[in-house]
Amino acid sequence: MKNSSHTLPPFSSSPTALGGSLTLTSSPPSLPLSPVSFPPSPTSLSPAAAESARSSSPVSHLAASQCLEGRGLGHWDTSNQDDLTCLSWLHQRGDLLLLQPMTKVTPLPRRQPGQLPPSPAAAASSKPPYSFSSLIFMAIEDSPQKRLPVKDIYGWIVSNFPYYRTATGGWRNSVRHNLSLSKSFRRIQRDKSQLQTVGKGSLWCVCPEYRLALLEGLRKTHSYHGSNSCLINKPVLPCPLTPDHEELVTMEPHEYQAHEVSEDTEKDPLSDSGYIELHYYESDQCQYLVLPSESELDLETVEILQLDVEAQEAAGSLLDL
């Protein structure tokens, strides 16, 4: 197969470029694109829910936990790259469908000769390389509804990164500060009609227009390349696009989940060669866009196509009103 089909330009580092403008810009130098694997959580439940589940009935653990069995992601052991490249937890959670298995993996940077491997204690106490934005992003993405209260964001971080188990409380302040300040996250009201609504505060979700930038941030953190599939998953529950925080929209958790699997074809605006198939696979949690690896689509094109699809969906929902 062609190697060139696996090298795509990186995501645009400018979130505004993802915000809906379809303006084409010159392509940046090609870099390998790879999917990003998040640290798996022990279960797909929120930390609070996971806690209650553990204390009651055995949870059918997903491959996510098998992927990292006996090891927290906060243990930053670069001598073993499996936990960094394993996507099975994400596959299991979202029925991620890859057209081809991953066959090429670039190893992470190795330890320098003579450098001692990190001891488990040191690994547990060493700070994870993720920014707070990335941590929050991963926590929200790993939640069933793609939205979490700040307390559960804390919980996810603690349960996935032992460092924060013993760290002083300042990092929670940083999490809240990041949530407030970052444009990538949006605050939405809890559904007050839900009986199980407990706790205070709002729920936080990822703004769809910043999602790719967050993914790219994660990819950079991993310094991990090598995949022959390009894929973008998008949350089934997009963050409501409120103009500001004054009018917060409450969303029903199931209103987007009844869609049947759709399979559309879209015209590639950059190509004269006809149509390129964009396969959408929708699970109960996520909708995945899978492109054939032979395609010459770069990420920018994919973004444009996806925006186009989303625009059509939005237009369709408006027409339905």
Place this chain on the structure above:
DNA sequence: TTTTTTATAAACATGG
């Protein structure tokens, strides 16, 4: 080097 991003601390407000 400068600029931008990120981390950290802290003051303050709000609401349960």
Place this chain on the structure above:
DNA sequence: CCCATGTTTATAAAAA
């Protein structure tokens, strides 16, 4: 009052 949540400002370190 206490505490969790959320916003904002300030500062320093790290990264680009």
